[in-house]
Amino acid sequence: MTDMAIGSPPVAPLPVVLPGTFSLEGEATLPRPTVAEGASSDTLAMLMEMMQSLAQQTIEGKSLEIQKTQNSLTQAVEELSKKLQEAAREAAEAAANNDDEGFFGSVCKMVDAVADWVGEAVGTVAGKVADFSVDLVTAPADIIAAMVQGQSFAQALSTVGDNLATDGHVAGTVKGFTSGVAKFMTDVAEFSVAYLAVIEAGVRGDNVWDALKGEFENLGHSFMENLVRNPSVMEVTGWALKGLAVATALVSGGTLGLVSVALFALSELNQRYGIAEKVLGPENGKLVSLGLEVASTCFMLYAGGGFDNLDLKQTTDVIRGAAAIVQGSVMIGGAIDGYMEANKVADEIDQTAETQSLMNRIARLQRTLESLIDELDEKVEQHQRSQKTASSLFQIQGATFEASVVRA
Amino acid sequence: MMTHDIRQNQQINEARERLYAAGFHALAAHDGRTAYKSFGLMAAMCPLDERPWLGLGATHEQDSDWQLAAGCYRIARRVAERSPRPLLGEARVLGVLGKLAEARALLNQAELIAQEPATFVQIEEIRGNL
Numbered sequence: 001m002t003d004m005a006i007g008s009p010p011v012a013p014l015p016v017v018l019p020g021t022f023s024l025e026g027e028a029t030l031p032r033p034t035v036a037e038g039a040s041s042d043t044l045a046m047l048m049e050m051m052q053s054l055a056q057q058t059i060e061g062k063s064l065e066i067q068k069t070q071n072s073l074t075q076a077v078e079e080l081s082k083k084l085q086e087a088a089r090e091a092a093e094a095a096a097n098n099d100d101e102g103f104f105g106s107v108c109k110m111v112d113a114v115a116d117w118v119g120e121a122v123g124t125v126a127g128k129v130a131d132f133s134v135d136l137v138t139a140p141a142d143i144i145a146a147m148v149q150g151q152s153f154a155q156a157l158s159t160v161g162d163n164l165a166t167d168g169h170v171a172g173t174v175k176g177f178t179s180g181v182a183k184f185m186t187d188v189a190e191f192s193v194a195y196l197a198v199i200e201a202g203v204r205g206d207n208v209w210d211a212l213k214g215e216f217e218n219l220g221h222s223f224m225e226n227l228v229r230n231p232s233v234m235e236v237t238g239w240a241l242k243g244l245a246v247a248t249a250l251v252s253g254g255t256l257g258l259v260s261v262a263l264f265a266l267s268e269l270n271q272r273y274g275i276a277e278k279v280l281g282p283e284n285g286k287l288v289s290l291g292l293e294v295a296s297t298c299f300m301l302y303a304g305g306g307f308d309n310l311d312l313k314q315t316t317d318v319i320r321g322a323a324a325i326v327q328g329s330v331m332i333g334g335a336i337d338g339y340m341e342a343n344k345v346a347d348e349i350d351q352t353a354e355t356q357s358l359m360n361r362i363a364r365l366q367r368t369l370e371s372l373i374d375e376l377d378e379k380v381e382q383h384q385r386s387q388k389t390a391s392s393l394f395q396i397q398g399a400t401f402e403a404s405v406v407r408a
Numbered sequence: 409m410m411t412h413d414i415r416q417n418q419q420i421n422e423a424r425e426r427l428y429a430a431g432f433h434a435l436a437a438h439d440g441r442t443a444y445k446s447f448g449l450m451a452a453m454c455p456l457d458e459r460p461w462l463g464l465g466a467t468h469e470q471d472s473d474w475q476l477a478a479g480c481y482r483i484a485r486r487v488a489e490r491s492p493r494p495l496l497g498e499a500r501v502l503g504v505l506g507k508l509a510e511a512r513a514l515l516n517q518a519e520l521i522a523q524e525p526a527t528f529v530q531i532e533e534i535r536g537n538l
Contacts, residue, residue: 022466022469022497022500024432024435024436024466029462029466029493029497030432030435030459030462030463030466030493031459031493032432033425033428033429033432033433034425034429035422035425035426035429
């Protein structure tokens with residue numbers, strides 16, 4: 001009987017390791033590879049070929065359907081822009097009139113517009129699923145974004161692949177990314193154990209918030225330092241995760257893969273057209289954009305969990321619980337905090353009312369996502385797993401904000 | 409469709425294993441840049457596999473980035489709770505950092521789940537050096 005780890009090949013006996021050092025002889029630290037050695041550039045080239053092959057299979061004989069979908073997505077983007085611009089005008093008027101409640105209501109309208117667009121985009125693409133022999137929505141998010149810009153699949157994929165294959169810059173960026181993620185995930189692991197244990201025990205009340213508040217603040221600081229202020233993280237999230245993690249979602253076959261692709265598409269479109277920053281201003285828009293990136297990354301990891309056919313609760317508690325909290329609080333709170341900081345109105349605004357308003361908006365987003373899952377998922381077993389994940393995802397967010405409302 | 413899905417799975421599995429092989433041999437050659445790239449991309453591709461996180465931990469150890477190494481081993485522990493390797497890796501690093509109590513606790517945990525004789529030998533070796 002061997003020491004088996006999830007996703008690892010059979011383990012060979014471990015030899016002696018010198019103090020303070022490690023050896024790769026006899027699998028001292030890592031299991032031996034199961035395939036022959038290949039140069040990293042060859043590996044990346046092989047990945048590009050694989051993804052290009054998958055994309056090619058998708059577009060073969062489907063050019064007319066792709067054009068229809070492209071037009072629908074373009075129209076959806078235009079509608080989203082109109083809604084955001086209208087809400088921004090209302091926000092500007094409210095700010096000019098010192099109408100704080102009106103301003104926050106307008107910001108929430110923007111969030112609603114984004115949530116509605118996610119529903120429309122996924123619905124538009126999902127409506128074509130039955131017509132495709134290969135699931136279009138499993139294509140990389142860059143391809144979806146490129147469709148809006150009129151590029152070909154191969155051309156869009158080459159752009160992603162070129163980013164992966166560039167030496168030096170990639171290595172340094174990935175190192176910065178992994179360093180930042182490792183630091184943050186370490187804090188996430190510690191926080192989530194305490195937080196999820198309390199929630200699962202059914203404990204509520206002020207004493208719970210007191211116990212967790214310090215750890216939650218530390219996690220927020222860690223998030224800002226290790227992820228937000230680490231440029232490598234956002235860059236790698238922008239292309240490496242999209243390009244490669246999608247491969248995991250491809251074979252998950254789960255509904256969350258559809259949602260994650262839609263979120264990635266939205267985040268990519270936001271990056272390319274600068275929707276959030278143009279409407280909300282450079283600072284606040286940047287935080288909303290970050291929230292989209294984190295949200296889409298989290299969903300992609302959940303979809304990836306389905307690939308290994310593991311119990312989601314057992315294997316994704318760390319990512320699910322803490323990342324959802326961070327996603328919700330940073331995405332919404334960050335934009336509002338930016339406004340409050342800039343306008344020095346923190347002492348004058350009824351925080352409880354505003355937080356409750358935000359809670360209502362988040363609840364609407366939850367219902368939107370749940371309805372998407374209901375519409376798109378035909379497999380009963382996957383549907384049950386997806387619902388459990390989505391509702392528990394936002395229950396944790398809700399519990400966090402409930403506690404913050406109580407404290408406020 | 410079933411054949412197509414199986415072929416896709418095989419392609420992705422092969423890509424993952426080649427990435428791991430590239431990172432492993434880069435680590436053996438003390439080529440940290442390639443190791444980071446390969447293990448990092450593999451972690452992004454299959455975050456629930458312990459091996460890229462072990463590889464990143466080992467790469468950080470090679471660069472004497474002890475805190476980051478410990479963080480990566482800790483993530484590996486989360487995704488592979490039945491594997492002793494992350495526990496041994498983190499214990500080794502914590503020993504270097506002087507966190508002896510934590511290191512000993514990890515070795516005790518590893519002792520409970522280890523099944524290979526060589527693993528027990530390694531546990532005693534690390535324990536003896538704390």
